[in-house]
Amino acid sequence: MLQSTEVLREKPMRVITPTVQVRAPEPTASKDGTRPCIVASHLSAFFGETAAVKDVSISIPQNAVTAIIGPSGCGKSTLLRCFNRMHETVASARVDGSVEILGSPIYGDDTSPIAVRRHVGMVFQRPTPFPTMSIRANVAAGLRVDSKSHASRGATSEIVEEALQRAGLWAEVKDQLDESAMALSGGQQQRLCIARALATRPRVILLDEPTASLDPLSTQKVEELVYDLRKTVTVVIVTHNMQQAARVSDGTAFLLMGELIEFASTRELFTAPKDPRTESYITGRFG
């Protein structure tokens, strides 16, 4: 279990701000030969004529947590939303380049964005449980959509329980599954949204600043569960909180003004960044 007070005992090679705490080293991605989970090639994303993501190529490893950090407006959320084709839901939005998930390209005239989204989970900054549905119905909301698993009620209950367990919420809500989701606290609602995303057993889950609106205790719970999830799911998390990225992720990508500046294992990025801009950002000189 991750303790927020764990501190790296190695001597840093450069001066780093004392508040950045990096976990014990993890093997970096793509060394063990499994295919990467998400591969973006020369990916650009536009709002009208303005490019929010410029020519980004990145290879995100499977079953690991990858963080995307950068100052406000650098395009990290936009990049994330390109991975499940949510970017195009905005009017006048456009994508250039390609994205492959587990070897299959997700952009293409004949690929349905709806199919893509069913296999990729997403959690947003503010908790968004469906207000008119019970907790059970919320978690199962993504299920009914997938006609492949035309689950019976019993099977649905199992899936709901499994998802809530994985989200660390089962114990707290197991006796009130049929009550409104709005009765939960903010932190619980966000974990409910995570459970909802997990219910379809996606291979990838995208988290867009998931703890930005949560209190510290709920934030910690969510971080713990993200750390656990990487055993079974690939997690990509966008965060403006560097310490969170350091605590939770295996690899970190730094974005600045739509460009990918550096992508390395978290330990490397925070202790020995290669690009001076990365160093400026993590030492707090801007952003």
Added chain:
Amino acid sequence: MTSLPVNWLEKEKDRRRLNVGASAFSDKVYEALTAACALVVPGLVIAIAVAVFAAAWPAFAKLGLSIVTTSDWDVAGGHFGAAPAIFGTLVSSTVALIIATPLAIGVAIFLSEFSPSWLRQPVGFLVDLLAAIPSVVYGLWGIFVLIPLLREHVMPFLRDTLHLGATPFFRGPAYGPSMLAAGVILAIMALPYISSVSREVLMAVPRSQREAALALGATRWEMIRDAVIPYARSGIIGGIMLGLGRALGETMAVTMVIGNRPEISASLLAPGYTMASLIANEFSEATNDLHLSALMAVGAILFIITLIVNAVARWLVWSVSRRRAQ
């Protein structure tokens, strides 16, 4: 934990044709259905215009402007002069606005500026509720309560005690059913419309405007007069026009209290007529085609007048909210 096949979109692609097809098709059906519903609105406006004008055309063709300019409504003789009705519509609405506007703006200012917070909801609600009362209930109350009140107390007071009878506006016998009665009822009916729009635009005036005036040493009234109202002016005018639009088209309450006499008179104490009452009274008994067409023509004129008034009113209110958004 189920693991998806390595090429996890492969199986999807088989169903992809169905999926893309199915959901894209459903999306298209949904969009078409909602667009069709939306198109009913302009369709209705066009349909009403076409139906009414087509039916009115024979009368316009045969009688021309005499419908508007002459006063002789003679069914048997084929003359249809609706001038008294048009006159009555305009006068009763004007009287209504004269009475309602100061009251409505006063209430709006009260609610947006001075009202203690515990009073705001109840008073606002009571004023808004006036808009929900059916016209025929106003008429009923008008016949049995307002008209006796006017006839026995208010009219003699105005005509004799205040000596307003010397003017052409308050001359003559006080029968009860009259232009004044119609004006009063219409005022009550128009009040909530003027008040509600005015209240909204007054509340939308930014704090900075008010604070600037107060900082310069203005009294509260001066702040309202010089800083708030000018800012909200076009919205308030829009509200007044909305009230006007309502008053112009009102049928039942007016028919029940105006006396239904097709004569032009300067006196508010005299009975009168309005376009809406004319149609309401004669339509079911219209015998020949020209009569019917003439009534439709009156309806067409009413349609045009209220259309213009409402369009201008909405445009004014819309322009205020657009300015606010900037």
Added chain:
Amino acid sequence: MRTARNRHLVSGAMIGLTYLAAAMATLPLLFILFHLIVKGASSISLDFFTHMPRPVGESGGGMANAIVGTLILIGVASVIGLPIGIGAGLHLAEKKTTPLAYTVRFLADVLNGLPSIVMGIFAWEVLVRPIGHFSALAGGVALGAMMIPLVTRTTEEMLLVVPTSLREAALALGYPKWRTSISVVLRTAMAGIVTGALVAVARIAGETAPLLFTALGNQFWSTSIREPIAALPLQIFTYATNAYEELHRLAWAGALVLISIVLVISLAARFATRSRFGAPVD
């Protein structure tokens, strides 16, 4: 002389005038309610709701046919007005800035201000003249046409309140657009939409002018939509303008029933929209 004191006096006087205006503006409603209760309450009894009007000169009787007639008319009107109004509202809430959306919004507001008698002669021209006789259907259609712009605007308003994040969450789950709109957005806004629909129903339930030449009214019991039908506001009008006292009594009672329905719905609507959003909706 514009001394400071004078200016303050003027200010105080004007403030006092606004208080007076507020008092005068709330009086008519209270006045009307008072008279309705005084003159109508005594005639409200079970008989009123269950009996037919008696021949002129006899006492007693009720407005059962008018009440049933109004219910039937509201039913027909709702079948027409609600689906079209909600569909149009959905369109407007989703296509916020297209030229069509602006046009529809503007014209809906204009339609809302149209004199109801013009709606009546329109319905007559289209549904009575070609068919040859008056009918409840024609009356229902006229009322339904009046409902459409009302329901459209309130539905749009309620849909716009639903946060876009909910729509995004549904899309991210793989919901197609139509399902997002209906199962999530519409469903979330449903309580507000129902309230708006009820308010529209209350408004048209009291309309008389559109019925004058469509439903016409009926002294006898009728539930057929192809025949003329009685309606509460029509009956009130007929009785109020009649010579007999007895009928006046019934008119007051009918008006009291009508306004009670309208009041209850308005109060419920206010309450529902307020408690939903916390702050009072002015």
